[in-house]
Amino acid sequence: xxxxxxxxxxxxxxxxxxxxxxxxxxxxxxxxxxxxxxxxxxxxxxxxxxxxxxxxxxxxxxxxxxxxxxxxxxxxxxxxxxxxxxxxxxxxxxxxxxxxxxxxxxxxxxxxxxxxxxxxxxxxxxxxxxxxxxxxxxxxxxxxxxxxxxxxxxxxxxxxxxxxxxxxxxxxxxxxxxxxxxxxxxxxxxxxxxxxxxxxxxxxxxxxxxxxxxxxxxxxxxxxxxxxxxxxxxxxxxxxxxxxxxxxxxxxxxxxxxxxxxxxxxxxx
Amino acid sequence: xxxxxxxxxxxxxxxxxxxxxxxxxxxxxxxxxxxxxxxxxxxxxxxxxxxxxxxxxxxxxxxxxxxxxxxxxxxxxxxxxxxxxxxxxxxxxxxxxxxxxxxxxxxxxxxxxxxxxxxxxxxxxxxxxxxxxxxxxxxxxxxxxxxxxxxxxxxxxxxxxxxxxxxxxxxxxxxxxxxxxxxxxxxxxxxxxxxxxxxxxxxxxxxxxxxxxxxxxxxxxxxxxxxxxxxxxxxxxxxxxxxxxxxxxxxxxxxxxxxxxxxxxxxxxxxxxxxxxxxxxxxxxxxxxxxxxxxxxxxxxxxxxxxxxxxxxxxxxxxxxxxxxxxxxxxxxxxxxxxxxxxxxxxxxxxxxxxxxxxxxxxxxxxxxxxxxxxxxxxxxx
Ligand SMILES: Cc1ncc(C[n+]2csc(CCOP(=O)(O)OP(=O)(O)O)c2C)c(N)n1
Ligand code: SF4
Numbered sequence: 001x002x003x004x005x006x007x008x009x010x011x012x013x014x015x016x017x018x019x020x021x022x023x024x025x026x027x028x029x030x031x032x033x034x035x036x037x038x039x040x041x042x043x044x045x046x047x048x049x050x051x052x053x054x055x056x057x058x059x060x061x062x063x064x065x066x067x068x069x070x071x072x073x074x075x076x077x078x079x080x081x082x083x084x085x086x087x088x089x090x091x092x093x094x095x096x097x098x099x100x101x102x103x104x105x106x107x108x109x110x111x112x113x114x115x116x117x118x119x120x121x122x123x124x125x126x127x128x129x130x131x132x133x134x135x136x137x138x139x140x141x142x143x144x145x146x147x148x149x150x151x152x153x154x155x156x157x158x159x160x161x162x163x164x165x166x167x168x169x170x171x172x173x174x175x176x177x178x179x180x181x182x183x184x185x186x187x188x189x190x191x192x193x194x195x196x197x198x199x200x201x202x203x204x205x206x207x208x209x210x211x212x213x214x215x216x217x218x219x220x221x222x223x224x225x226x227x228x229x230x231x232x233x234x235x236x237x238x239x240x241x242x243x244x245x246x247x248x249x250x251x252x253x254x255x256x257x258x259x260x261x262x263x264x265x266x267x268x269x
Numbered sequence: 270x271x272x273x274x275x276x277x278x279x280x281x282x283x284x285x286x287x288x289x290x291x292x293x294x295x296x297x298x299x300x301x302x303x304x305x306x307x308x309x310x311x312x313x314x315x316x317x318x319x320x321x322x323x324x325x326x327x328x329x330x331x332x333x334x335x336x337x338x339x340x341x342x343x344x345x346x347x348x349x350x351x352x353x354x355x356x357x358x359x360x361x362x363x364x365x366x367x368x369x370x371x372x373x374x375x376x377x378x379x380x381x382x383x384x385x386x387x388x389x390x391x392x393x394x395x396x397x398x399x400x401x402x403x404x405x406x407x408x409x410x411x412x413x414x415x416x417x418x419x420x421x422x423x424x425x426x427x428x429x430x431x432x433x434x435x436x437x438x439x440x441x442x443x444x445x446x447x448x449x450x451x452x453x454x455x456x457x458x459x460x461x462x463x464x465x466x467x468x469x470x471x472x473x474x475x476x477x478x479x480x481x482x483x484x485x486x487x488x489x490x491x492x493x494x495x496x497x498x499x500x501x502x503x504x505x506x507x508x509x510x511x512x513x514x515x516x517x518x519x520x521x522x523x524x525x526x527x528x529x530x531x532x533x534x535x536x537x538x539x540x541x542x543x544x545x546x547x548x549x550x551x552x553x554x555x556x557x558x559x560x561x562x563x564x565x566x567x568x569x570x571x572x573x574x575x576x577x578x579x580x581x582x583x584x585x586x587x588x589x590x591x592x593x594x595x596x597x598x599x600x601x602x603x604x605x606x607x608x609x610x611x612x613x614x615x616x617x618x619x620x621x622x623x624x625x626x627x628x629x630x631x632x633x634x635x636x637x638x639x640x641x642x643x644x645x646x647x648x649x650x651x
Pocket of ligand 1: 049051096119124
């Protein structure tokens, strides 16, 4: 199915600003689903609140647009009830890791099979460019006029430590790689986390004098490097991208629950 | 549990009734005095192929049951005050997106962590207005284990009928009390199944287009019809809208579907009201003490009666008004600072005749506490 057929065309134009990275992530996501030849009825997309979460409205799947930060919790209910469904959860960085941080680490810990995509623009886009837990130390934001004194999470390290069994990072500049990673993440039989660096030229770019969308994407090109590359050793400030964790061995939550039901039924009879 | 006579705890009666009503999915977070609900369900649900989850908090719990309900399951969570506070966000979502679910709050004293495992009925108004924005809500309660059973089934039925969350307000006394329960035979109490769309694959299904009778048939999420669900104001497809007439129409629909059916939702019990000069109004555990007083006084020939509310919200204004029409005094017996009293005053013709008999110290209200108020009313001093 051409990936455009996955879109709900009558809900366009979308709400995103010109140059916003979130549209590129949407494109990558749909191409990944297309490559996996998954039927529209077999995909449930659950999102929270934010510019990134609006992705849900534009795709012709079963779509659940929920509360800020709570998408993974709603998704857990859906997935546990109907484990055959492919559950994909696109989230903003604030959505996933500030208000939703607790749900994020616990979903990873349980290793429930779903795909969490963190669209990281290092800011709260929807509410007007405030600092997020992914804003870097020293960044500027609409409410950090003197510089951000917080430190940011490393999504990859956090997800790995919490127990996610597939962890990857990419950027909107590296759209092909993003598609490939999302494809593997969806096919992965466990909790998969994909962080995609996605530019917000309207707020993050403007406040941090990073230029427009094109310049911000060039920054991703120039400041990232494939995981394990020599370049990283020479320049530790580079951000690594690629697949960091891929472990199909850890028991998956829905499968474990199924076994629990069998044990309970045997005990009862 | 097989049908027949049992000797169980209130929380267990709630569990048995939930399973009787068709519960398939539970998610919760431990908190007394509700924990036994989770403990029993952890044993029972997997045996019937249902899902029992303990999640990271009450926020996740209510969100997960909403997600599960959408896929076609009957769902429930249980908590107490602090957890109920955390659930308000999800509760509002379930109201807006019209997702059937049952939320049990076995009340303890508050605010905050308050009085763990002490009796209170302090969450009556929170149940009504805890979620932000204009909305209607259904909240039920019960005083005996038999009633806990019946009202729990009613909660599930009502949630399905009106596509809405239903709050079951138990209190610590009822939740932890043990007494006899007769579990009815399957089918003895009617259970309402999910109303599902009859539209076949390929036909245009509108998740938010009410039928002529006002009900909204559902389609199991993940099934043959794809649609959008959101907590934003939405159109009949479930897509966000800010169009004023649609916003107005949806809000009216959410409120009216409950307000217009208040009579069928309303449950109450009455004792000796026909000729009562003093009407006691109570609910939940407090109603047991109130009934004790009424029965004692009747033996002495005093004309006391009891109106026991089982539906708290929507508040049964007309029932209260008519049952109190000839009362010289109305004594509201509750374990809070007058949360139902306020509604009773609004309902009756003579609000100045409404008196509160309460306890707010974490101690169960006794017949003596009520008698002391009656002595004051009757001019006998305490
Ligand atoms: C409980 C709650 N708090 C705050 C908000 C307001 N809010 C909406 S979106 C958002 C942040 C969005 O930022 P992010 O998740 O990073 O996504 P982005 O918009 O940048 O894609 C906030 C704080 C809300 N909707 N709900
Ligand atoms: S505010 Fe930023 S994140 Fe939101 S749509 Fe605009 S560019 Fe994208």
